Amino acid sequence: MTLPLDLHRPARAALLLALVAVAARFAMWGNPATGFDEQYYLLVGDRLAHGALVYVDIWDRKPIGLFLIFAAIRQLGGDGVLQYHLVAALVAWATALVVHRIAARGTGPAGALAAAAAYLLWLDFTEGEGGQAAVFYNLPMILAAALVLRQVAARAARRPVAAAFAAMLLCGAALQIKYSVLFEGVFFGLALLWAAWRRGMRPATLAAYAVALAATALVPTLIALAAYARIGALDAFVFANFVSIFGKGGGALADKAMGWLLALAILSPLWIAALLAPRGANADPARRFAWGWLAAALVGLYPFLNGPNPNALPPILLPLALLAAPGLDRRPGRTLALLLTIFAVSQLVLLLTIRVKGTRAQAYAFAAAATPRHGCLYVYDGYPVLYHLTHSCLPTRYAFPGMLNVRWEDNAEALGVDPAAEVRRILATRPEKIVDVLPAFEGGNPRTRALVEAALARDYRATFVIRTGDTRRIVYTRRDVAR
Known part of the structure; x- marks a missing residue:
């Protein structure tokens, strides 16, 4: 033909x-x-x-x-x-x-x-x-x-x-x-x-x-x-x-x-x-x-x-x-x-992805709110790119949130360090801002989440929130800084 x-x-x-x-x-x-x-x-x-x-x-x-x-x-x-x-x-x-x-x-x-x-x-x-x-x-x-x-x-x-x-x-x-x-x-x-x-x-x-x-x-x-x-x-x-x-x-x-x-x-x-x-x-x-x-x-x-x-x-x-x-x-x-149909469906998939993960404007607005004036940001759960966009110092060399916040990484043989001990060390440095996501991930590490939630309740307050899909992405700022 x-x-x-x-x-x-x-x-x-x-x-x-x-x-x-x-x-x-x-x-x-x-x-x-x-x-x-x-x-x-x-x-x-x-x-x-x-x-x-x-x-x-x-x-x-x-x-x-x-x-x-x-x-x-x-x-x-x-x-x-x-x-x-x-x-x-x-x-x-x-x-x-x-x-x-x-x-x-x-x-x-x-x-x-x-x-x-x-x-x-x-x-x-x-x-x-x-x-x-x-x-x-x-x-x-x-x-x-x-x-x-x-x-x-x-x-x-x-x-x-x-x-x-x-x-x-x-x-x-x-x-x-x-x-x-x-x-x-x-x-x-x-x-x-x-x-x-x-x-x-x-x-x-x-x-x-x-x-x-x-x-x-x-x-x-x-x-x-x-x-x-x-x-x-x-x-x-x-x-x-x-x-x-x-x-x-x-x-x-x-x-x-x-x-x-x-x-x-x-x-x-x-x-x-x-x-x-x-x-x-x-x-x-x-x-x-x-x-x-x-x-x-x-x-x-x-x-x-x-x-x-x-x-x-x-x-x-x-x-x-x-x-x-x-x-x-x-x-x-x-x-x-078939290819035209697949293209149309693929674009719907990308729109759903944007809805779940956030738009470009939301991500940059969130980064601006998460930028620390002094000290480090700690992303317990959320966008790893925030460290880059905010030019923050790194509170840990395990900067990918999933290394410290998921259950299947919860042993020293996987990371070379006990995740709970590392999170305790990070929190002891009193990061100026902490980022978390709610509701918490079902496969999360219960030991490290308990430590972070206790610190947030004691020393931090929510200062910025965006909603992406069914998720709330939250910036917490240390109380003595957020006054």
């Missing part, structure tokens, strides 16, 4: 995907009240850019590469909020371009464009409308996948080339954005080994090749480890990156089951499209590779899906979009209608 706008031309497809990327994410641009995780990434990136040492001065389990991205974004000026939203949109668009290029090898131009657009649209359903980690690491992973496919899907025998090692290096870079890509990286390495075995590589050479690929993937992590060892902070790096996760509690089995059901519901149109691929499509080596990649991404998803948590889903969007491409190509008219 004749395609509208001549989708055979890559430049036209790229322009259309740019428009989709902007339209899908525009509602949240410049709003600090996006995902709490990315608010914290901005805070840590800013403090890193100003000389703070991650894992020592400000703590998290994420790899240093993620915070280096946000530290680089802080060089763009402003307060960083709109800046990281724009950079994330650019990265998402670049990722979609690679999805389009890979998908075009095995389906028509309409299906390839639809798969790339679907990736951009479904990010809104998985809390990827801003700067979640997956938005950034999905780009090196899709680039790595494209390079691996050069080996896996080659019709003629190929020798191992620089592209294979480049793919592993890209996986290593993604690993320093979030460690959950480990499973996908292992699959990519196994796919390269299978391709080498298929073309007749001898066992001894294959073993050496495997070691070389693994070593290449570990280079970025080894560089980070060596850098921390050089400054005498190796123990802090190792504990945060590799040990603390084993002390963190997990969700109940029922919550995990709900998480999986939610994942299936969110992605069901793509699953259906993947299963509607033309008969015989799975004989294509590239498609078999995509199924394997999807399986590896699902394995990597499991440890992080403690409950109904959509922000764990973006990694599986890439292989699923590639698998859905042939099905989306079968009836372009219906596919267009």
Whole structure:
């Protein structure tokens, strides 16, 4: 059939995907009240850019590469909020371009464009409308996948080339954005080994090749480890990156089951499209590779899906979009209608998100009210970005509220410090302002909440309140300051 706008031309497809990327994410641009995780990434990136040492001065389990991205974004000026939203949109668009290029090898131009657009649209359903980690690491992973496919899907025998090692290096870079890509990286390495075995590589050479690929993937992590060892902070790096996760509690089995059901519901149109691929499509080596990649991404998803948590889903969007491409190509008219419907629903999701988390104006007004004149702000629960927007000193290196206010972090093995003891220490410094959210989170830490509520009743009074959805976000000011 004749395609509208001549989708055979890559430049036209790229322009259309740019428009989709902007339209899908525009509602949240410049709003600090996006995902709490990315608010914290901005805070840590800013403090890193100003000389703070991650894992020592400000703590998290994420790899240093993620915070280096946000530290680089802080060089763009402003307060960083709109800046990281724009950079994330650019990265998402670049990722979609690679999805389009890979998908075009095995389906028509309409299906390839639809798969790339679907990736951009479904990010809104998985809390990827801003700067979640997956938005950034999905780009090196899709680039790595494209390079691996050069080996896996080659019709003629190929020798191992620089592209294979480049793919592993890209996986290593993604690993320093979030460690959950480990499973996908292992699959990519196994796919390269299978391709080498298929073309007749001898066992001894294959073993050496495997070691070389693994070593290449570990280079970025080894560089980070060596850098921390050089400054005498190796123990802090190792504990945060590799040990603390084993002390963190997990969700109940029922919550995990709900998480999986939610994942299936969110992605069901793509699953259906993947299963509607033309008969015989799975004989294509590239498609078999995509199924394997999807399986590896699902394995990597499991440890992080403690409950109904959509922000764990973006990694599986890439292989699923590639698998859905042939099905989306079968009836372009219906596919267009589906994508327009998904776009409309995604915007409703963003409007609901704004209602629950707050508008741009509310977030900045709240930050102004929370700005301390002397001393520090303490965000017990609420926006982590408040430390950044108020330019407050940090009363604790555990500045992400969830580290001290949720039940599954309530042990020293998870944080390296007893949460209740740390909250007692913070309150003893008499922060000028404390931020809390009511009603209290059901999964909260009862020990630390009791300490904070006692201090608020004794020494503080509410001086500013906003309502977002069914939640009241409150600034408490120390009584001797609020007079």
